[in-house]
């Protein structure tokens with residue numbers, strides 16, 4: 001035996017009802033057990049093309065350039081920004097939560113000229129506010145988050161792509177938390193680049209970032225392509241444009257790899273491609289409207305259950321994400337003690353919060369494979385017992401009853 005050794009992993013069977021990751025669909029886990037293929041094996045490149053076709057439907061788009069970035073959702077976000085934004089480019093960022101801050105943090109590293117629309121956590125922007133800021137700042141790029149899990153609110157994006165086009169602005173949206181749980185209408189919104197992840201409503205594990213890119217955004221990115229591979233200079237071949245500062249996350253190179261040219265870049269993460277492909281197949285088999293309606297039912301049940309326990313929800317009902325719900329921690333109750341009992345006594349994970357909401361709200365998710373009636377009822381029932389044990393006075397039994405009724409209520 002070696003000096004230091006460990007047993008094979010045997011993780012506990014937790015029910016993950018926080019803001020993600022959520023439990024993985026068993027079909028995806030089974031698919032991931034398949035052996036790897038060579039990256040240029042015709043079977044593998046067929047799977048890549050099929051994955052592109054499947055994700056066009058997931059993103060509700062006709063964008064040819066719809067592919068995977070290897071890495072978690074943040075890799076997709078960073079690939080989009082580093083490929084779109086040049087040092088000195090002006091970028092307008094909607095800053096309304098933790099993931100809006102992330103966009104600024106990435107843009108700052110690129111050396112962009114950052115302008116922000118700053119909102120309180122829990123607020124969303126109106127098209128009017130966005131148009132005013134576009135006029136005021138005249139950015140080259142607009143970036144925002146669709147559903148920000150830190151605030152549990154959805155930013156409405158209807159008409160935003162059109163607004164951006166009116167002012168010749170390229171647009172980006174982070175749809176990590178909403179993809180698979182509600183409509184991500186890339187083409188109807190007219191947003192140029194939309195990115196996602198697998199571990200929220202797609203029902204997969206973290207580690208793959210589906211990305212869709214409009215033709216005009218692809219043209220912009222290809223115009224920054226460094227043609228002579230291997231030559232180390234800081235500008236594109238014609239010397240006029242700063243090159244994309246990342247190699248791994250260079251979407252021009254990634255698009256070339258996913259094209260018929262198959263120009264060698266990274267080795268596509270075979271196992272994650274299997275997972276992403278299966279996640280999309282499950283979603284399309286279920287049907288988009290059916291899947292979104294299942295997430296809405298779960299959200300109704302969570303909200304009704306929490307309210308029936310005498311808890312107050314965070315944020316505005318009109319802009320609530322249908323897959324994660326913020327709820328105020330009642331006066332005198334320790335948020336962490338409740339989360340610990342939920343985990344230890346019930347094997348259920350619920351979420352804490354960040355920034356201005358840290359220690360003030362819990363976040364309860366019902367995402368992807370976990371947006372199921374029984375899982376919501378278990379969570380609400382467990383929370384009732386835990387809250388009572390922590391000394392919170394509540395009407396016993398009311399939460400599960402209300403959640404059950406709300407699940408079947410008409411939307």
Ligand SMILES: *Cc1c(COP(=O)(O)O)cnc(C)c1O
Nearest residue numbers: 072073074099147149176177197
């Ligand atoms: C979870 C989440 C991310 C981060 O995803 P990782 O997979 O952890 O990189 C980014 N944006 C939003 C809106 C998210 O909810």
